[in-house]
Each structure stands twice: as C-alpha cells, then as structure tokens.
Amino acid sequence: MAKAIMIQGAGSNVGKSMLVAGLCRAFRKRGLSVAPFKPQNMSNNAAVTIDGGEIGRAQALQALASGLEPHTDMNPVLLKPETDVGAQVIVQGKRVATMKARDYGKTKSTLLPAVLDSFKRLSSQFDLVVVEGAGSPAEVNLRAGDIANMGFAEAANVPVALIGDIDRGGVIAQLVGTHAVLPDEDRDRIKAFAVNKFRGDTTLFAEGMDVITDRTGWTPLGIVPWFADAWRLPAEDVMDIKGRPGGHVKIAVPRLNRIANFDDLDPLSAEPDVTVEIIEAGRPLPADADLVLIPGSKSTIADLAYLREQGWDIDLYAHVRRGGRVLGICGGYQMLGKAIHDDDGIEGAPARVEGLGLLDVVTEMKPMKRLTISSALHNASGEAVSGYEIHIGVTEGPDRERAWLTLDGRGEGAASADGKVLGCYIHGLFAADGFRAAFLKTLGATATPGYAATVDAALDALAEHMETYLDLDAILRIAENG
Incomplete structure (x- = not known):
C-alpha cells in the first residue's frame, strides 16, 4: 500500500487545494508516483473523468500536477449545491440523490465504504497519496459520521498535517485553538503543521512558530509565502478570477x-x-x-x-x-x-x-x-x-x-x-x-499561445515553492510512519 498524508486546514480557504497540487508535483519531480485524493468535496466546478464520471475541478488540477488523467476515485463524494439548503450527491462519479443538508448529515456515514474503496484502489497503484480535507476538523459539531476530515483519517489510518492561514490574521489561534477543541484521538492524529500565505520576511514569524510548537507538540513543516503565480492556475472559486491582470x-x-x-x-x-x-x-x-x-x-x-x-x-x-x-x-x-x-x-x-x-x-x-x-x-x-x-x-x-x-x-x-x-x-x-x-x-484581441504549457510551468514553479519553504522530507517520514 502507498504512503499517505492528509492535508487539513484550520479553516476554509486556507490554501489546501493549491498546497496539495504543489506537493503532488514536487513529489512527482522527486521520482515518486503520486495521486491526489479528496474524500468529500462541495463544488459546482466539476471535471469530467476518463471513466465517465465527475469530480471536483481542484482534484482535476491535482491530477494534472501528478501527471495523471482525472479519475472518479480521486474524489469519491462530490456535493453540488442546487439550493441554499440542498445539493446533488455524486458518489464515485455518478449522481445518487439530491438531499437537504440535514438529511445528508444523517446519511453521510453510509458513504464511508465507497470513500475507503476508492482510497484503497489509489493506494494500491501509487507510491504516495496526498489527501485533502474539507473545511476544518475544529468543527467538532460535525465529527459524528464525518468522512471529510478526521472521520476519514481515522478509518484509513492516515496521519494529518494541519495548515493555518496567516493572511487572515490570528493564525496562532487557528492552530492552537484547533488543538484545544479536538478530542485526544483526533489531536494525536495530527503530526505536523505549516503556516500558509505569508507576506514579507518569514523570519519575522519564527517566534510564532515556536509558540505553536510549544502549545501543540506538532512538528513545524515551514512557513509558505504567498505564491505570486497562483493566478496562472485554473481558479477553484470564480472570485479568484477577479484579481487577475487584464487588457483592453x-x-x-x-x-x-x-x-x-x-x-x-x-x-x-x-x-x-x-x-x-x-x-x-x-x-x-x-x-x-x-x-x-x-x-x-x-x-x-x-x-x-x-x-x-x-x-x-x-x-x-x-x-x-x-x-x-x-x-x-x-x-x-x-x-x-x-x-x-x-x-x-x-x-x-x-x-x-x-x-x-x-x-x-x-x-x-x-x-x-x-x-x-x-x-x-x-x-x-x-x-x-x-x-x-x-x-x-x-x-x-x-x-x-x-x-x-x-x-x-x-x-x-x-x-x-x-x-x-x-x-x-x-x-x-x-x-x-x-x-x-x-x-x-x-x-x-491577440491571443498568446501555449496556455497548457503556462499552467504546467506554474505547477513546476509551485513545486519549487514547496521544496523551498516546506520540509518535504519530514512529510514523507510522517506519511511512512503514520
């Protein structure tokens, strides 16, 4: 079976999807066969897969980073919101139902076998599976029946690295607070942490990293600066398009x-x-x-x-x-x-x-x-x-x-x-x-050729960003030893 590491966030939109894409490309460049995996995603931005299903667009980009065609096993549960209170439920690429959020909350645990089935298939084919969580494990009110974060990590016995977003402020509280509210068994599953989206001199937060390490006991993986070429990658959220450079x-x-x-x-x-x-x-x-x-x-x-x-x-x-x-x-x-x-x-x-x-x-x-x-x-x-x-x-x-x-x-x-x-x-x-x-x-307008090559070059630059600012050797050790 493959080694695996799960990237969870101390909140939503901390940059998990991009980090997973960067890690997939970085480990691929090291010579490993890598696959992305997200147990449950919620997005209407979907991709069609080679096996005739659909998965989240972010997992399709991560597949590209891994040198793979998108496959339904990479995102076995996809929720596609249709109303403010309901969503279409896609399991292993196929629509199975449309449910209200309350009803889905009661039945999501029944989808865990399908999630584990997909994960095991990927694990049997690749050296490393990089798993992306959803939302935050600190939402302990959602822990019962969870398949997106700690519920999956426990069932699949996958170690976790927790990511904080310093761009929003309060990153120490994000990470230490998550440590404080988690039950012991979930807290112990987190082996390491990193801080993402830093702007400026990363050495200025060295003391902050020490505070988080002292309060949690987790291994610090690094401080990741803001990735300037992020706009060159396909957007996960339509709002990400608003800030891109433009012409006449x-x-x-x-x-x-x-x-x-x-x-x-x-x-x-x-x-x-x-x-x-x-x-x-x-x-x-x-x-x-x-x-x-x-x-x-x-x-x-x-x-x-x-x-x-x-x-x-x-x-x-x-x-x-x-x-x-x-x-x-x-x-x-x-x-x-x-x-x-x-x-x-x-x-x-x-x-x-x-x-x-x-x-x-x-x-x-x-x-x-x-x-x-x-x-x-x-x-x-x-x-x-x-x-x-x-x-x-x-x-x-x-x-x-x-x-x-x-x-x-x-x-x-x-x-x-x-x-x-x-x-x-x-x-x-x-x-x-x-x-x-x-x-x-x-x-x-005059077009610039080479769009696919531009995306690929941005993924290479993202991989180099990961190599520079994250301890990838520590991530591999954690993935191997659990």
Whole structure:
C-alpha cells in the first residue's frame, strides 16, 4: 500500500487545494508516483473523468500536477449545491440523490465504504497519496459520521498535517485553538503543521512558530509565502478570477447564483489583451463589454430568474442592440433560447419558462445527464477544440442549423442569423490555442499561445515553492510512519 498524508486546514480557504497540487508535483519531480485524493468535496466546478464520471475541478488540477488523467476515485463524494439548503450527491462519479443538508448529515456515514474503496484502489497503484480535507476538523459539531476530515483519517489510518492561514490574521489561534477543541484521538492524529500565505520576511514569524510548537507538540513543516503565480492556475472559486491582470478587450460574466463549470474563463483571463470582469449582484452589465459570456449553471431555470431579478436581461438586450457579442455555454446556452421545458421537474417543480429569446432554440430537460469528454472542430477557422460536456437537457431549433462547431460528424451549438449570439454545450474549448486565437480575433484581441504549457510551468514553479519553504522530507517520514 502507498504512503499517505492528509492535508487539513484550520479553516476554509486556507490554501489546501493549491498546497496539495504543489506537493503532488514536487513529489512527482522527486521520482515518486503520486495521486491526489479528496474524500468529500462541495463544488459546482466539476471535471469530467476518463471513466465517465465527475469530480471536483481542484482534484482535476491535482491530477494534472501528478501527471495523471482525472479519475472518479480521486474524489469519491462530490456535493453540488442546487439550493441554499440542498445539493446533488455524486458518489464515485455518478449522481445518487439530491438531499437537504440535514438529511445528508444523517446519511453521510453510509458513504464511508465507497470513500475507503476508492482510497484503497489509489493506494494500491501509487507510491504516495496526498489527501485533502474539507473545511476544518475544529468543527467538532460535525465529527459524528464525518468522512471529510478526521472521520476519514481515522478509518484509513492516515496521519494529518494541519495548515493555518496567516493572511487572515490570528493564525496562532487557528492552530492552537484547533488543538484545544479536538478530542485526544483526533489531536494525536495530527503530526505536523505549516503556516500558509505569508507576506514579507518569514523570519519575522519564527517566534510564532515556536509558540505553536510549544502549545501543540506538532512538528513545524515551514512557513509558505504567498505564491505570486497562483493566478496562472485554473481558479477553484470564480472570485479568484477577479484579481487577475487584464487588457483592453472586456468580457463581462454575470455571476449566476449557481454558477458552475466556469473553467471556460481561465484561458481567457490569462490573456494579456483580455479583462474578464465578474459582474456581481446589484451591478449592471458594463456597456463597454466586447462580449457577454453567460456561464454554466447548476440550476438553469432558477438562475435565469436570478438573471432577470438583477436586470441583466435588460442590459443584455441593450448590449445586443449595440452590436455586442454574446456567448452562452451549457446552462447559459439554454437560457439564450426561446424556452426551457422541464416537464419532469428535474430541476425542481415541473415548469415551462420563457428564455431570453436571443437564439431560436428550445431546451427540453431530460433525466439522463450527458457526461463525456468531447473533441470538436470550429467550423469558421478549422481549428480543433477539446473539452467536456456535463449537462441535462437537449436543445433544438432553427438556429441549430447554423451550428458553429462540428462534433462526431454533427453540428454542435447554435448561432443567431448575424452570428453575434452563440451557444454550445462544450466546456473548456478556450484551452485550445488555435480556437482561442480565432475567437479573440473577432473581438480585436491577440491571443498568446501555449496556455497548457503556462499552467504546467506554474505547477513546476509551485513545486519549487514547496521544496523551498516546506520540509518535504519530514512529510514523507510522517506519511511512512503514520
């Protein structure tokens, strides 16, 4: 069986996902075969896997860091929020139910066998498994039936390293406080700690590290400075895109309430000529936008209503009258049509709703989800694109006769008569350098080739960051000895 180490956080968003990606790449560069693993994730930003399922996008990036194709065993339980109190439950890549949070809390322990099954398969194939926790183990009110943090670590007998986030302040309290509230058996499972997101001279916190070590008895692994190239990596949260450098061509993206699979934005936001502007609730779509991109949604009908509540439909119609361009992907594509029919109540109560009417198509919601990795051709440029489909619903209508992509010998997507409003189901197509260049040229932007190489170089730089600031030898010893 493989060695394993679990990276848990003293709070949410302490940087666990990026640290795990960096550790996977760093240990791979040392010659080890490595795999990422997250027992339970909650995210609508999913990736389609080679075995026909879906996992969290962060685990797909960690797989890339490990030199692997994403597989459902890397994230056996994925929760995809559909409402404020309920989520779709994906187990080993497949939807099993939609549950309210209270009901899931009562049943999550029944998923532990599937989690351990996936973990054991990975452990039998690789030298090292780097496990990512979720939230914080200090949430002791959630300990009963836990499968995301200490419940998994106990069941799989995996040692833990705890990460604190100094950028938020109070990192000593984060780490020492976690030590204080944990029961003895969980506290003893934590072998080491590290401090993440430090800005400035790390030696200034040397005394703080001593305080944490003295209060907890845990081995200090290091102080990790803020990783300046983090913006070059695919964003786990859409909010991470807001602070990226940008250029003169503006792409406006309304932040839908249930925005999903927004990795389409990553290659665009990495372009020097492009500014991707995430439009928050209460703000109008900017009148100077060159393109309005309506992204995917976990709840298309509900997010269409949300879009109208914000007045974005009025802004969108004005944008089109000015000759502006519009692109809808997946749920955004469905919204652009004349109507959405959900007679079976797949997204909630049975409903038939009027769409935005910018494409002459109608979507029929169907119970079977399409999950597939897709390769297509951009008809106008002849450039190849590759990506994935992850949707329910079938879209048909006259504007499908102007499909602007060819997939498996058939037309994919739809276009308005003037070609300025486009929609399709394929996510991730902007990662293709040739297509991205052709598309951005129509907006007046020049594309920079080598997006995939840029991401890979950023992962290499992240691995070097880990080697410089973390004691990787200590991590391996802990993984080996438990």
